[in-house]
Amino acid sequence: MKRGDLAAKPKYVQIQELIIESIEGQAPNTPISSERDIATQLMVSSMTVRKAIDALCEEGILYRHKNKGTYIADKKLRKTGSPLLILEAQEQDSKYKTLYFDIKSRDDDNIYEQLRLKEDDQYLIVVRLVLKADVPYSIEEIYISRSNTSSADLKNLDKVLDLEAYIADGILNQVFNPMLVPTQYANLLKIKLNEPIIRVDSLISHKTGIPYVFIRSYYNPNIMKIEITI
Amino acid sequence: MKRGDLAAKPKYVQIQELIIESIEGQAPNTPISSERDIATQLMVSSMTVRKAIDALCEEGILYRHKNKGTYIADKKLRKTGSPLLILEAQEQDSKYKTLYFDIKSRDDDNIYEQLRLKEDDQYLIVVRLVLKADVPYSIEEIYISRSNTSSADLKNLDKVLDLEAYIADGILNQVFNPMLVPTQYANLLKIKLNEPIIRVDSLISHKTGIPYVFIRSYYNPNIMKIEITI
DNA sequence: TAGTGGTCTAGACCACGCC
DNA sequence: GCGTGGTCTAGACCACTAG
Numbered sequence: 001m002k003r004g005d006l007a008a009k010p011k012y013v014q015i016q017e018l019i020i021e022s023i024e025g026q027a028p029n030t031p032i033s034s035e036r037d038i039a040t041q042l043m044v045s046s047m048t049v050r051k052a053i054d055a056l057c058e059e060g061i062l063y064r065h066k067n068k069g070t071y072i073a074d075k076k077l078r079k080t081g082s083p084l085l086i087l088e089a090q091e092q093d094s095k096y097k098t099l100y101f102d103i104k105s106r107d108d109d110n111i112y113e114q115l116r117l118k119e120d121d122q123y124l125i126v127v128r129l130v131l132k133a134d135v136p137y138s139i140e141e142i143y144i145s146r147s148n149t150s151s152a153d154l155k156n157l158d159k160v161l162d163l164e165a166y167i168a169d170g171i172l173n174q175v176f177n178p179m180l181v182p183t184q185y186a187n188l189l190k191i192k193l194n195e196p197i198i199r200v201d202s203l204i205s206h207k208t209g210i211p212y213v214f215i216r217s218y219y220n221p222n223i224m225k226i227e228i229t230i
Numbered sequence: 231m232k233r234g235d236l237a238a239k240p241k242y243v244q245i246q247e248l249i250i251e252s253i254e255g256q257a258p259n260t261p262i263s264s265e266r267d268i269a270t271q272l273m274v275s276s277m278t279v280r281k282a283i284d285a286l287c288e289e290g291i292l293y294r295h296k297n298k299g300t301y302i303a304d305k306k307l308r309k310t311g312s313p314l315l316i317l318e319a320q321e322q323d324s325k326y327k328t329l330y331f332d333i334k335s336r337d338d339d340n341i342y343e344q345l346r347l348k349e350d351d352q353y354l355i356v357v358r359l360v361l362k363a364d365v366p367y368s369i370e371e372i373y374i375s376r377s378n379t380s381s382a383d384l385k386n387l388d389k390v391l392d393l394e395a396y397i398a399d400g401i402l403n404q405v406f407n408p409m410l411v412p413t414q415y416a417n418l419l420k421i422k423l424n425e426p427i428i429r430v431d432s433l434i435s436h437k438t439g440i441p442y443v444f445i446r447s448y449y450n451p452n453i454m455k456i457e458i459t460i
Numbered sequence: 461t462a463g464t465g466g467t468c469t470a471g472a473c474c475a476c477g478c479c
Numbered sequence: 480g481c482g483t484g485g486t487c488t489a490g491a492c493c494a495c496t497a498g
Contacts, residue, residue, distance in 0.1 A: 010485080010486060010487090011486080011487075012486080012487090028438065028439055029438050034463075034464060034465080035464080035465070036463085036464080036465095044487080044488085045487060045488045045489060045490085046488095046489085046490090047277075047468095047487070047488075047489090048486080048487060048488080050465085050466085051486090051487095053465095060401065060437070063437040063438075064464095064465065064466095065464090065465085065496090066464080066465055066466075066494085066495070066496085067463085067464050067465060067466090067494070067495040067496045067497090068463095068464065068465080068495090068496060068497085069463095069464065069465080070464090070465080071438075073437050073438070073439075074435075074437070074438055074439025171290070173457065173458070174457065174458050175455045175456065175457045176406060176428055176455070176456040176457070177451070177455065178408050178409075178426040178427050178428045178451050179408075179426050180426055196408040196409050196410055196426040196427075197408045197426075198406055198408045198428060205304075207290075207293040207303050207304070208258065208259050208293075208301075208303075208304060209258055209259075209303075209304025221407070221408050225405050225406070225407065226405065226406040227403065227404065227405045227406070228403070228404050228458070229401065229402065229403045229404075240466080240467060240468090241467080241468075242467080242468090264482075264483060264484080265483080265484070266482085266483085266484095274468080274469085275468060275469045275470060275471085276469095276470085276471090277468070277469075277470090277487095278467080278468060278469080280484090280485085281467090281468095283484095294483095294484065294485095295477090295483090295484085296475085296476070296477085296483080296484055296485075297475075297476040297477045297478085297482085297483050297484060297485090298476090298477060298478085298482095298483060298484080299482090299483065299484080300483090300484080
């Protein structure tokens with residue numbers, strides 16, 4: 001970390017934080033100061049203030065009324081932005097219990113298609129139980145191309161399985177499948193046989209389209225609803 | 231429409247369109263011209279070009295590499311941006327068959343909670359079958375506050391049910407529930423009894439937090455997967 | 461008419477990647 | 480050292496709202 005990096009944050013980010021501070025505790029639909037006023041007060045260009053407010057609007061913290069003003073949005077309905085997968089990681093009380101681990105060659109065409117593997121490529125599979133407050137929350141089957149993981153990584157599975165890192169700068173595609181809980185997972189999830197659940201198939205790719213990792217999640221419907229806000 | 235509105239589109243939108251045209255047919259990961267070059271060619275400020283490229287990156291059509299350049303993203307993995315609900319409306323071959331229509335007073339506490347209705351408020355309920363290419367795709371139960379709809383609107387149900395209009399400037403919250411297909415809907419959706427499906431509960435609200443409409447959709451899992459890309 | 465958000469200019473400097 | 484994206488300035492004009 002260099003010395004000059006003390007003021008490393010761009011001004012518009014600092015202004016975002018200032019605005020968030022200043023509206024804290026205020027009721028939704030209260031107007032904030034005008035862009036010009038804020039720019040004058042902070043002695044910055046109005047374009048810089050505008051960029052900060054743009055971002056906060058994008059996040060759903062503020063909203064604009066043309067020719068009228070900028071207002072505080074209803075926080076209850078703030079845009080989440082975070083994909084479902086991250087919900088698990090964000091809440092810190094998650095525990096993981098690895099059920100199975102292996103390196104496989106071609107035996108599941110679907111996985112090969114998803115990860116765009118070639119005939120003789122190998123892939124890693126990890127099956128783990130996700131617990132929240134010691135209650136079974138979901139089961140994740142994680143598939144990663146063997147060529148994406150160094151031998152050193154194999155000894156440090158946590159790093160390989162840091163899904164947040166994959167997702168941070170990537171693209172997430174999720175497909176929701178209704179099904180009855182697989183018999184081999186019913187006990188682990190502590191739900192009844194024949195109970196309907198949602199299996200989420202997630203493919204995380206780089207923006208270039210190269211897939212990183214494919215995850216099948218079987219969610220316990222009694223613990224947490226799958227929910228998104230846009 | 232005023233005369234001066236011929237050039238009503240902001241420059242940055244026009245530039246977006248120019249860029250999209252210019253990259254058509256090109257392979258993903260091909261670099262586009264630098265911001266400065268585009269600005270010079272089009273004789274506009276670099277900030278204006280930047281704003282156009284910003285938007286295209288946000289849409290997942292381009293991506294940037296710091297200090298290197300801006301590239302064409304893999305279109306297969308383009309961010310959808312459009313919430314699930316709109317998928318139906320976008321594809322123009324959808325047909326709707328209204329199964330039921332009524333104005334109700336309090337008889338479902340959940341609806342009252344979702345729409346934030348008061349004790350003596352009324353709500354509209356419309357149940358309709360959604361067909362795609364004449365195949366049953368989903369059943370929608372649509373709930374709207376009576377006070378949000380004028381008497382004139384009641385004669386023009388299509389306008390009331392133009393969900394896209396509601397969503398365009400609003401916030402969408404969706405909860406995914408696994409369940410067995412309700413017996414009264416199995417035949418209509420042409421799926422077997424006891425088949426697992428996903429019911430999506432959607433609440434569309436204004437940015438101020440005021441709910442517009444609540445929709446329960448029962449999707450036919452055999453016709454189309456529920457899928458999102460972020 | 462005064463104030464607001466929305467657009468736009470014509471430059472500038474910086475940090476970083478690549479050669 | 481050159482080119483890139485990222486940030487920022489100090490203004491300007493427009494269309495629109497509201498008093």
